[in-house]
Amino acid sequence: AQKITQTQPGMFVQEKEAVTLDCTYDTSDPSYGLFWYKQPSSGEMIFLIYQGSYDQQNATEGRYSLNFQKARKSANLVISASQLGDSAMYFCAMREVNTGGFKTIFGAGTRLFVKA
């Protein structure tokens, strides 16, 4: 069963506007971590943001914030004030602490295009 679902294969956003990339997950483990990674055209995967399942507040890292809706099992990434350099693939990921071993599992990704 798919544990990480990213329903948007591609997204367009105008430069300087905000964009939300969707991610839903499925787990029965009460302890887990959620991640977003960015893959620019250079190929390297870059860590953006982390949210622990017990964290009370939504994670923020600069222009990135994670909209964590635990009951809905969603972990959407919000990028504020988009820049041309934000054009890339974005992957949502999850690590289950108790049941998943030490591996992180990924979604299929969303390709973001930022228009000038």
Next chain:
Amino acid sequence: EAGVTQFPSHSVIEKGQTVTLRCDPISGHDNLYWYRRVMGKEIKFLLHFVKESKQDESGMPNNRFLAERTGGTYSTLKVQPAELEDSGVYFCASSQDGRTGKLFFGSGTQLSVL
């Protein structure tokens, strides 16, 4: 500090040939992971090393894939003999953050089996 490096960046081989991918993790990172992404699909876990030991190899597709991690430093992933469905991007990642499991990735090896 050097990041995770992978070699080669691209490899084109014929079906039935052997290919060996190499990954050098960040110095001091005990955890090393291999992942694979087939075009348009999710990034799939292959296996996890802790130092030189295989912690989890549940994602390895079959016995044509062999991973090693010599002395707990660099790792190799050998595919022998390669099949068409092995084509994809192979990523290596390392981690030392026990709390979050944050991964540091290499740029990947694009493998094309013709």
